[in-house]
Amino acid sequence: MKFRKVLSGILAATMVLGMTCMSTSAEEEEKLTVWCWDPAFNMNAMYEAEKVYQQDHPNFKLDVVETPWEDVQTLLTTAASSGDLSTLPDILLMQDNAFQKNVISYPDAFTDLTDSVIDFSQFAEAKTAYSVVDGKNYGVPFDNGTVVGAYRTDVLKQAGLTVDDFTDITWSEYIELGKKVLDATGTPLLSMQAGESDLIMMMLQSAGSSLFDEEGNPAMVGNEVLTSVMGIYQELVTSGVMIEVNNWDEYIQTMNAGTVAGTINGCWIMASIQTAEDQSGNWALTNMPSLDNIDGATNYSNNGGSSWAVTSNCQNVELATDFLGATFGGSVELYENILPSGALATYLPAGESDAYAEPSEFFGGDAVSAKLTEFAGKTPSNNTGVYYYEARDAVATAIANVIAGGDIVSEIQTAEDTVKFAMGM
Amino acid sequence: MSKGKKIAQYVFLTIVSIISVFPLYWMACSATNQSVEVIRGKLVPGTYLIENFKNLIGNQNLGAAMINSFKYSVILTLISLVVCSLAGYGFEIYHDKGKDLVMSIILLAMMVPFAAILIPLFQMFSKAKLLNTTIGFMLPTISTPFLIMMFRQSARSFPHDIIEAARLDGLSEFQIFYRMFFPTMRSTYAAAMTITFMNAWNSYLWPKVIMTNGKSLTMPMLVANLVGGYVTDYGMLMLAVLFCSVPTIVVFFVLQKSFAEGITGAVK
Numbered sequence: 001m002k003f004r005k006v007l008s009g010i011l012a013a014t015m016v017l018g019m020t021c022m023s024t025s026a027e028e029e030e031k032l033t034v035w036c037w038d039p040a041f042n043m044n045a046m047y048e049a050e051k052v053y054q055q056d057h058p059n060f061k062l063d064v065v066e067t068p069w070e071d072v073q074t075l076l077t078t079a080a081s082s083g084d085l086s087t088l089p090d091i092l093l094m095q096d097n098a099f100q101k102n103v104i105s106y107p108d109a110f111t112d113l114t115d116s117v118i119d120f121s122q123f124a125e126a127k128t129a130y131s132v133v134d135g136k137n138y139g140v141p142f143d144n145g146t147v148v149g150a151y152r153t154d155v156l157k158q159a160g161l162t163v164d165d166f167t168d169i170t171w172s173e174y175i176e177l178g179k180k181v182l183d184a185t186g187t188p189l190l191s192m193q194a195g196e197s198d199l200i201m202m203m204l205q206s207a208g209s210s211l212f213d214e215e216g217n218p219a220m221v222g223n224e225v226l227t228s229v230m231g232i233y234q235e236l237v238t239s240g241v242m243i244e245v246n247n248w249d250e251y252i253q254t255m256n257a258g259t260v261a262g263t264i265n266g267c268w269i270m271a272s273i274q275t276a277e278d279q280s281g282n283w284a285l286t287n288m289p290s291l292d293n294i295d296g297a298t299n300y301s302n303n304g305g306s307s308w309a310v311t312s313n314c315q316n317v318e319l320a321t322d323f324l325g326a327t328f329g330g331s332v333e334l335y336e337n338i339l340p341s342g343a344l345a346t347y348l349p350a351g352e353s354d355a356y357a358e359p360s361e362f363f364g365g366d367a368v369s370a371k372l373t374e375f376a377g378k379t380p381s382n383n384t385g386v387y388y389y390e391a392r393d394a395v396a397t398a399i400a401n402v403i404a405g406g407d408i409v410s411e412i413q414t415a416e417d418t419v420k421f422a423m424g425m
Numbered sequence: 426m427s428k429g430k431k432i433a434q435y436v437f438l439t440i441v442s443i444i445s446v447f448p449l450y451w452m453a454c455s456a457t458n459q460s461v462e463v464i465r466g467k468l469v470p471g472t473y474l475i476e477n478f479k480n481l482i483g484n485q486n487l488g489a490a491m492i493n494s495f496k497y498s499v500i501l502t503l504i505s506l507v508v509c510s511l512a513g514y515g516f517e518i519y520h521d522k523g524k525d526l527v528m529s530i531i532l533l534a535m536m537v538p539f540a541a542i543l544i545p546l547f548q549m550f551s552k553a554k555l556l557n558t559t560i561g562f563m564l565p566t567i568s569t570p571f572l573i574m575m576f577r578q579s580a581r582s583f584p585h586d587i588i589e590a591a592r593l594d595g596l597s598e599f600q601i602f603y604r605m606f607f608p609t610m611r612s613t614y615a616a617a618m619t620i621t622f623m624n625a626w627n628s629y630l631w632p633k634v635i636m637t638n639g640k641s642l643t644m645p646m647l648v649a650n651l652v653g654g655y656v657t658d659y660g661m662l663m664l665a666v667l668f669c670s671v672p673t674i675v676v677f678f679v680l681q682k683s684f685a686e687g688i689t690g691a692v693k
Binding site (some may be wrong): 276340 | 460461464465466476478523543544545547548551630633634637638639649650653654655656659
């Protein structure tokens, strides 16, 4: 009798232990690790996505590791080059500009998401294009880098202008208006970091142009859009409508301290603008100027933005894709929840939500979120490729030389030669 | 020296001192100001210190980062001093042609940037199952060519007669190192300690690459996290930088006198 009691006790204990182990392993299966870099922005978005997904998957857990973008790139390069991908997380956030480069350079490090549950047709086409390589989708679009023209309405008023005067205009009109503002107030319209090519790239993309052709070869020499863009940049500086500053902090300072009357950049710049709370109500948003006399020129472009990639180290791809599909690729609720942090969707159905129609007090009561989602839908695609950053740097050097008195055509030739050298051509 | 010349000298030194100290002053001031005030160039202390501190500890695991940085830096410094001083002493006292050649090869390693050996090193550590381990964290920087060279140079000025006398008195080779060389070379150890501690405290790339599980946050990683976002809170950032700088400043000031002696190679 005693033996049977002991035996049944052991069996019961084994069952309890077994069930505990089973539930532990079930919980482990529902866990994903994520790398991203901004606690207030993309990390917050992941935590909100976790909450949304937990509604149907109570055992689901995310381990979000704060990893600055430069480190994501270093760690990815190190892991992929050494052939040991075990250090990579299940999901990582990748800058759109670097997406194609990384997928082409390290094809073994990423999971093809084309045939997964994620419906890519629900995103702005220009946005998904960043993470498509050879017709395959490798990324789930996240934040919107749609370009905005942001203006200080109080300064414009002194020159007798409103933000409407800056809507749907061309760059030549922009320069004329800029001169008017400069004469009336002594304030330049725009500031940019010297030695950076952000504005050039935004202008190029606004006309659907790129530094590379479809085959990925450099297409700078004889590129009429690039020549036109360089000329506009030069005129912006020489006319005094735009000032160049030395670094990013100085650039932010020009806006926060009111040294300039506006800026043109990816919509994420709004978060930095809004840190100057005393300027609330004095800013307004509109689209960027378009290139004069260029076929396909638009008032819309993109700068920055990022997408989620599933690495090949992910042990549960089904869970990762289901999670991304149910949240960033399918939940308007999620996009509503993360809207206050400034995370604007490229998931088109989110733009129709009521939350996106809420007016922004800082930007003069405008429904900026809906406006930006609309801009995103009109943005032409960009062709990045493996040597995108090398080309950007070469163009940045070229424009710095042009500002110092160099000739546009020969500087473009030098830039193309530099990129070809980097490509081993 | 004429009075005028002296005044000019003092004026020059004062200006240079202000230029040197100003960034530290600005860092400390900025830690007490709001982000937008920092960006607008406010140069006087403000009232936002507590708020910045609350934001910092709410945003980052400051305590864990401090403890990790201290733990790794102190252990690494101690092991490094033992290993490198033994190596430097050995290369000088027992030198022959073969060891001199090895020393030259070690010095050549100084010219190779760390980024160039990062991937092969990572591969080695990965195969040895040392990823995400304290040993993996410390091993590549325990022995550095610079420290070995520094101890070798110091050992050069160490009187060989003392070693001979000690041998005659019956001391073993290790006892000679421990009881004769070590006390004489205190200033060199102090200088080496300062340099190693600062390097260990500030090391970023290797710890980041090897400790990927996110549980080994150090102070430089914490500071990098604060500038990794789209909007930087400069007040909070400067407070974190202040926290990150204080230990190295303290170590430097405590060992300042010996550091200067050690660097110039003085033997008492």
